[in-house]
Amino acid sequence: MIDRIETGARMSKIVRHNGVAYLCGQVGAGADVAEQTRDCLSRVDxxxxxxxxxRDRMLQVIIWLADMADFDAMNAVWDEWVPEGAAPARACGEAKLARSELKVEIIVTAACAK
Structure with a gap:
């Protein structure tokens, strides 16, 4: 069974299938990448x-940065947010994001509790 949560014409915010949750990409508000990352991770939570x-059930995370120069600042926020011993498989790359003010987008796949 596939369970879609908050489904619109273009996408669902969450899709669950076989005990796995797939989250749509999350962006955040803020003036710099640290603020946007914090807001984005709050939305992921x-x-x-x-x-x-x-957080401790994340399987894979893909992070897109508008500028890889922001890698260290994003990681400083990420490292405080991820539970110790529960880091997911992760990739991070540079991409042109949907709006010019966006600095980071995070895509999460996680195991469901049930």
């Missing part, structure tokens, strides 16, 4: 909870 998952 809310979606993980809604999906029946949590």
């Amino acid at each position: 809310a979606l993980l909870s809604r999906a029946g998952s949590s």
